[in-house]
Amino acid sequence: MARKKAYHHGDLKNALIEAGADILSRDGVSGLSLRKVAQKAGVSHTAPYAHFTDKQALIAAISTDGFRRLYEAIAAAAQQYAGDPARQLIEGAWAYVQFAVSDTDHFKITLSGAVEKEKDYPAFVAMSQRSFALVMQIVEACQQARVLKPGPSDLIAVGVWSLIHGFVSLIVEDQISHTLLDRYSLRDLLILTLNQIAQVDLTPEMFPAPDRA
Amino acid sequence: MARKKAYHHGDLKNALIEAGADILSRDGVSGLSLRKVAQKAGVSHTAPYAHFTDKQALIAAISTDGFRRLYEAIAAAAQQYAGDPARQLIEGAWAYVQFAVSDTDHFKITLSGAVEKEKDYPAFVAMSQRSFALVMQIVEACQQARVLKPGPSDLIAVGVWSLIHGFVSLIVEDQISHTLLDRYSLRDLLILTLNQIAQVDLTPEMFPAPDRA
DNA sequence: TGTACATCAGTGAACGCGCGTTCACTGATGTAC
DNA sequence: TGTACATCAGTGAACGCGCGTTCACTGATGTAC
Numbered sequence: 001m002a003r004k005k006a007y008h009h010g011d012l013k014n015a016l017i018e019a020g021a022d023i024l025s026r027d028g029v030s031g032l033s034l035r036k037v038a039q040k041a042g043v044s045h046t047a048p049y050a051h052f053t054d055k056q057a058l059i060a061a062i063s064t065d066g067f068r069r070l071y072e073a074i075a076a077a078a079q080q081y082a083g084d085p086a087r088q089l090i091e092g093a094w095a096y097v098q099f100a101v102s103d104t105d106h107f108k109i110t111l112s113g114a115v116e117k118e119k120d121y122p123a124f125v126a127m128s129q130r131s132f133a134l135v136m137q138i139v140e141a142c143q144q145a146r147v148l149k150p151g152p153s154d155l156i157a158v159g160v161w162s163l164i165h166g167f168v169s170l171i172v173e174d175q176i177s178h179t180l181l182d183r184y185s186l187r188d189l190l191i192l193t194l195n196q197i198a199q200v201d202l203t204p205e206m207f208p209a210p211d212r213a
Numbered sequence: 214m215a216r217k218k219a220y221h222h223g224d225l226k227n228a229l230i231e232a233g234a235d236i237l238s239r240d241g242v243s244g245l246s247l248r249k250v251a252q253k254a255g256v257s258h259t260a261p262y263a264h265f266t267d268k269q270a271l272i273a274a275i276s277t278d279g280f281r282r283l284y285e286a287i288a289a290a291a292q293q294y295a296g297d298p299a300r301q302l303i304e305g306a307w308a309y310v311q312f313a314v315s316d317t318d319h320f321k322i323t324l325s326g327a328v329e330k331e332k333d334y335p336a337f338v339a340m341s342q343r344s345f346a347l348v349m350q351i352v353e354a355c356q357q358a359r360v361l362k363p364g365p366s367d368l369i370a371v372g373v374w375s376l377i378h379g380f381v382s383l384i385v386e387d388q389i390s391h392t393l394l395d396r397y398s399l400r401d402l403l404i405l406t407l408n409q410i411a412q413v414d415l416t417p418e419m420f421p422a423p424d425r426a
Numbered sequence: 427t428g429t430a431c432a433t434c435a436g437t438g439a440a441c442g443c444g445c446g447t448t449c450a451c452t453g454a455t456g457t458a459c
Numbered sequence: 460t461g462t463a464c465a466t467c468a469g470t471g472a473a474c475g476c477g478c479g480t481t482c483a484c485t486g487a488t489g490t491a492c
Contacts (some may be wrong), residue, residue, distance in 0.1 A: 009435075033478065047436050055479065112325050128388060149409060154393055158402070159379070159409035163372065166230045166379025170371075173326045175341060180367055189371070196362060196372035196410050203492080222468075246445065255471050259447080264468090268446065 013051040013061075015041045020062035024105040029114065033106075034058060059114050060121040067127035068112030070099050071134060078138055083142035086198070089148075090191055090205055091137055093164045097190055102170045107172065113164070135161050147200055161198060167193050214407050226264040226274075228254045233275035237318040242327065245318075247271060263322055272327050273334040279323030280340035283312050284347060298354035299411070302361075303404060303418055305351055306377045310403055313381045320385065324378070348374050360413055373409060 008017065019040035023032050034055050035045040052058040077091035101105040106172050108114075115124055139157040141150040148156055167190060180189060188206050195202045221227065232253035236245050247268050248258040265271040290304035313320040321327075329340055349370040355361040363368055380403060383389050393402060400417050408415045 012435080021482095021485070034480090041437090044437050046438080046482095049480080050435050070421055080416045108325070111382075111386060111388070112321070118387060129390075131389075132390060154390060155386060155402075155405055156409065158383075158389060158393060159376065162379035162406055162412075163376045164379065165376065165383060166372070166375035168376060169324075169382055170375060173324060174331060175324070175345075176371060177342075177345060177367060180371060187366075192368055193372045196369065197376075225468080247447090248445070256468095258445095258470080259449095262447080262469095262470050 007040075007192050009043060012041065012043065012047065016051065016058065017065050019130065020058065021103070021106055022064065024109060025063070025103060028105045029109050029112075032059070032062075032109070056116065057121075059109065060124050062106075063110045063115050064121070064124045064127050066106045066181055067124065067131060069098065069103070069106070070110065070126065071127065071131045073099050074131070074134055076135065085145040086202060087205065088138045089142055089160070089198075090194060090202060091136075091195055093190055094187060096164055097168050097171070097186065100172050100188070105166075105202075132157065132161070137139055147198055147202075149199060155177045161194065164196055171200075214319050222254075222256060224254065224409075225254065225260065229261055229264065230269065230274050230278050232318070234278065234319055237275070237322060238316060241318045242322050242325075245272070245275075245322070270327065270334075272322065273337050274320075276323045276328050277334070277337045277340050279316075280321045280337065280344060282319070283309065283318070283323065284340065284344045286312050287344070290314055291347065298351065298358040299360045299413065300416060300418065301351045302355050302373070302411075303407060303415060305348075306403055306407055307400060309377055311385070312397065312398070313385050317385055320381075345370065345374070348410065355411075360411055360415075362412055376406065376410050 016037055019037045020032065022040055023036050026035070026097055034048055037058065038045040038048050041047075043117040048058060052061065073095035074092045075096045078088045081087040081091055093208055115121055118128075136153050139148060141151045143150055143153060144155065148160070171186070176189075184192065191202055193204050229250055232250045233245065235253055236249050240249070247261055251258040251261050251272065254260075261271060265274065286308035287305045290308045291301045294300040294304055328334055328337055333339075349366050352361060352370040352373055353366045356366060356369065357365055361373070384399070389402075397405065404415055404419050
């Protein structure tokens with residue numbers, strides 16, 4: 001809406017990135033092709049070359065956009081629960097889960113190495129670092145609140161991110177035992193998993209705080 | 214060696230699975246094709262159809278083999294350190310890391326959903342469950358030794374596996390900050406990460422116990 | 427304001443390629459008598 | 460032991476397809492005077 005119409009199409013570059021996300025949700029990672037993305041955006045299949053040097057560059061842009069969405073979802077959760085580090089941890093992780101579950105193939109292309117030479121795509125690397133910095137920020141708040149162990153916050157952040165990323169990946173790959181998924185809701189299972197790395201009991205957070213009369 | 218030569222080729226089915234692993238290590242997941250696998254095994258590109266109904270079935274077999282290798286590496290570690298649950302945890306996790314780092318694309322195809330309809334490949338599902346059962350076994354031993362928190366062992370196992378799987382995935386995708394990788398060896402970083410979920414200090418394990426004089 | 431020109435986003439034909447899959451076949455092995 | 464037949468693993472030509480990329484082009488927009 002806010003974007004000014006440019007030459008012919010308007011902002012084709014971003015339209016292609018959005019079309020890429022659409023294709024991913026419809027046809028998956030293996031169904032993502034330059035030609036389909038162009039068609040989805042309503043241009044000829046060679047038009048993307050005016051904005052991306054090759055397919056890899058388009059994939060890198062789509063992946064960077066995936067990281068941006070993930071970052072923004074976590075940041076929104078962190079902002080909403082500012083001052084409550086335990087809740088920031090839970091809701092940030094929950095945002096991660098939701099992104100992966102609802103945009104599975106966008107999540108996969110972003111975090112499963114479709115970008116082959118990361119170094120060539122500084123915007124992608126920047127988004128990745130920005131996300132890790134956000135995780136570290138939440139982790140530091142949790143450490144101060146004694147929700148997480150003391151220690152170098154980047155090290156603790158690697159543990160926290162590994163736990164969440166592993167959980168989400170296993171969910172997405174359908175590797176979590178169904179007897180567990182029958183027993184717990186996905187959200188409760190996430191909280192019970194986070195609880196294993198926490199220094200305090202997080203399980204009360206499984207239930208929304210009741211209104212005080 | 215032990216396998217009896219069959220009709221023409223001999224055990225082509227397994228030869229194709231091994232050839233698949235070779236192709237993965239050379240050309241990666243995106244470079245894996247039926248035709249290359251057949252060529253690598255020294256047969257015409259239609260020969261695989263005598264053993265696999267289609268490409269998906271071959272990929273499922275290669276993935277199942279990947280799970281088998283992973284299982285066996287962890288099982289070997291568990292057996293070597295029988296009676297020392299903390300060490301079983303560390304060395305089992307280390308075996309996981311080593312498999313992923315040395316056979317990256319075999320690891321990826323196995324655990325990053327190349328098998329689209331798992332249900333259609335019961336051998337794959339069986340290997341997956343067998344691996345999870347092994348993790349649970351180690352987790353239970355750790356719980357009895359108070360190395361891990363008490364609680365339902367399948368739930369704790371999900372946490373442990375998530376932590377390890379996430380760590381390994383992030384390493385493989387080059388998402389772990391290089392300042393951390395400069396500070397610690399991969400093995401020490403793994404142990405420091407496991408340490409966050411453990412109820413005892415695992416860090417002494419980072420250094421081989423010195424001989425007592 | 428009007429004309430001439432430069433820019434450059436987007437077009438469409440064409441390319442060569444590797445792919446998965448089919449099909450009629452070949453030829454080595456195993457089995458029946 | 461020898462012949463006739465059945466089995467079936469592996470062959471090779473052929474198919475149609477979607478792909479990434481190139482290239483000469485068109486035509487709308489922006490700029491100079």
